[in-house]
Amino acid sequence: MSDLRAEAEALDARDELGGKRKEFVLDDTVYLDGNSLGALPAHVPERVADVITRQWGSLRIRSWDESGWWTAPERIGDRIAPLVGAGPGRIVVGDSTSVNVFKALVAAVRIARGGTDGPDATVGGRDEIVVDATTFPTDGYIAQSAARLTGCRLLPAAPADVPGVLGERTAAVLLNHADYRTGRLHDLPGLTAAVHAAGALAVWDLCHTAGALPVGLDEHGVDLAVGCTYKYLNGGPGSPAYLYVREGLQDRFDSPLPGWNSHAEPFGMRPDFEAAQGAPRGRVGTPDILSMLALEASLDVWDGVGVAEVRAKSLALTDFFLRCVEAYVPQGRVESLTPVAHAERGSQVALRCPGAGDVMRRLVERGVVGDYRAPDVLRFGFTPLYVSFADAERAARVLADTLD
Ligand SMILES: *Cc1c(COP(=O)(O)O)cnc(C)c1O
Secondary structure, three states: OOHHHHHHHHHHHOOOOHHHHHHEOOOOOEEOOOOOOOOOEOOHHHHHHHHHHHHHHHHHHHHHHHOOOOOHHHHHHHHHHHHHOOOOOOEEEOOOHHHHHHHHHHHHHHHHOOOOOHHHOOHHHOOEEEEEOOOOHHHHHHHHHHHHHHOOEEEEEOHHHHHHHOOOOEEEEEEEOEOOOOOEEOOHHHHHHHHHHOOOEEEEEOOOOOOOOOOOOOOOOOOEEEEOOOOOOOOOOOOOOEEEEOHHHHHHOOOOOOOHHHEOOHHHOOOOOOEOOOHHHHOOOOOOHHHHHHHHHHHHHHOOOOHHHHHHHHHHHHHHHHHHHHHHOOOOOOEEOOOOOHHHEOOEEEEEOOOHHHHHHHHHHOOEEOEEEOOOEEEEEOOOOOOOHHHHHHHHHHHHHHHO
16 A cells, blocks of 8 residues: 555544544545535435425425524524624525625625715715636626626726725725635735725625635624535535625615515515615525525534634645645646645645546546536545545545546
8 A cells, every 4th residue: 555545544544524424425436526516414305305395395384484484594694604703693694696796795885985876976986896806707797797886997806916906996895715716715814904904895705715714704804705505515506605794884784685585574565675684684585495494404514513623624635635646646747726835725726737627527437526627727625524535645546547
């Protein structure tokens, strides 16, 4: 047995999260795509079956109260909160990340302008939105539309260049916490402080960090944040996203999508809108209960797990995988795009490789599932709750064989 294989065994033997793997439905595939779709926690099918057959099938309309359907968006928000460093009452679950980016960004611009838009759009002179130029595309498209709707100019800037473009015209800044292609982790505390120094609001997209590393939303004074729940949070395909609004801004959060669910008195059925207090203000319409309750069940896997230990294992896994790649893959065949420095690394490794699309197809055929991002990137996501060091070693070995 190679040294690295023996080392993987030793690392797995003393891995305190090692026991979590059996809580998921997995086979002998090396599953390194949890950064796109988290694996299924084993207890979820039975819980979803109960939601369908008993709550929907028998209780029917009574379930809105008796099964806690109506309050699920805030209840589940409070379960996600400790994973992203938020106190209770600040997160609401629902809609997709894309929709929540829209709510958060338009609301941020409205707050930055002191609650005015429309004809008085330039009150306070804040008429610029800065967007992460390396963002996942949907955030960029939504930012363009939000800019048009609010009469702002859109300034794309790489996260490292953001401080240089901030000024008294900046209303809001939309950033990805980790780069979905390279796995680079951006400096959330430092960039948030720079945005605040310019008098603007910071909106963060946590899709690639929530469930993989500590985020510290409250601690770092993040204004608004969004994220999906189907990646490192394992909520299931298309499970609803979440929206965080900092406590001190909740009264000023003016949603561009007010619906009856965000009304102070939803069942008053009144013609005039009056916003609810607190997190429910971020809701829109009737929540998607089936996927929301699948998400709620899936969050049980976090019971007793600390985000700090998840982060420690994530870094150990990606370090070990990079070492295995270096040892097994002939020099020059792949180039890592993932930063070496821990402070700049999320929970995935991205390798640039000619013919990456074909290479990934062959890896999948051989039981190593990552994914491919155009034009030439192999992505390997490391979900600390269920990926082992043996998985990391095998993935690197199969990659080397495939490239051979
Ligand atoms: C995965 C991801 C999304 C996905 O948005 P959906 O609305 O759920 O499709 C958005 N932003 C980032 C940064 C992502 O990584």
